[in-house]
Amino acid sequence: MxxxxxxxxxxxxxxxxxxxxxxxxxxxxxxxxxxxxxxxxxxxxxxxxxxxxxxxxxxxSPPLAPQVLAHQLSQDGTEKWLLGLADGARIETVYIPDQDRGTLCLSSQVGCSLSCTFCHTGTQPLERNLEAAEIVEQVTFVRAELTRRGQKLTNVVLMGMGEPLYNYDAVVKAVRILLNGTGLAIGTRKITLSTAGVVPRLVQVGRDLGINMAISLHSVRDVVRDQLIPLNRKYNVQALREAILAFPLKHGRCITWEYLLLKGVNDSLEDAQALVAFLGDIPSKVNLISFNPWPGCTFEPSSRERTLRFQEVICAAGFVTVIRESRGGDIGAACGQLRALGCC
Ligand code: SF4
Missing domain, CATH: 1.10.150.530 (DNA polymerase; domain 1)
Known part of the structure; x- marks a missing residue:
């Protein structure tokens, strides 16, 4: 049966x-x-x-919630659940509370095939895609937990384990369930999909879902981006930019560019100026992310001073630029630090 x-x-x-x-x-x-x-x-x-x-x-029908294998709470309030799926696969889901909102970082695959060199998940081979139900149940499970405690889940980011655009059908189906106004009713402005740059799917996902789009950029120089995100060898910086220019951006929205600052790799003033030139007149917001080292990784985080200088250049060009403070570092839940999560 x-x-x-x-x-x-x-x-x-x-x-x-x-x-x-x-x-x-x-x-x-x-x-x-x-x-x-x-x-x-x-x-x-x-x-x-x-x-x-x-x-x-x-x-x-099997149970409507995944099995909780472990739960950790950070000093800063960030929570991480290790969830067991019906076939024994394991995923992690992270909840990040803020003053005015609560964001859940969802996984879309078990492992990841893209092997980004700064990402701990990239060291874990792809086991399988998640089903739509397994994506939706991360949200229903955590929202039920939070509701019981009087906390809120207001935003969802598909930035966890896996490349969401490589599990396209299940992700689209799951997001449509999250958006449904008679159910979870999480609005299009409250859901963000982050991709390493699967160019052929970008315009399509914009048309299909109308949610926010975040791109893991990390460099606009192919020679550097090839090293950080091997997918860049297939869809290079120029191809990515062209796809974004064709992206059906809704009025008043912008593209979020995720930029992980790595000491001596992509954090020079020239890198910042090249980023400004790349953004051109694309409505953009830039998130500068500090790197959280993990065992075996050779990258180092940029200094505070260099990060501020980088930010200054981007801000001076008129782009909202946020230094994303690391959350959940003490429980291994911060960006790039997780074994089972990672798309920054
Ligand atoms: S950064 Fe994202 S796409 Fe790259 S290996 Fe990690 S999970 Fe996969």
Missing amino acids: TALRLTGLSWEELNSLMEAWGERPYRAKQIWSWLYVKLARDVAEMTDLPAGLRSRLQEL
């Missing part, structure tokens, strides 16, 4: 399923509400469904 992943069904698919089972149309609405408003972890909780329908769903 094939398992029925309720959290992997779109609203339309859930309606079709109820129709195919001869159920009344409002049953889909009830189930959707249990999944995404009441954040049920098991079909057994859906007490307003008729017993027959509930037991049919129970028979087919």
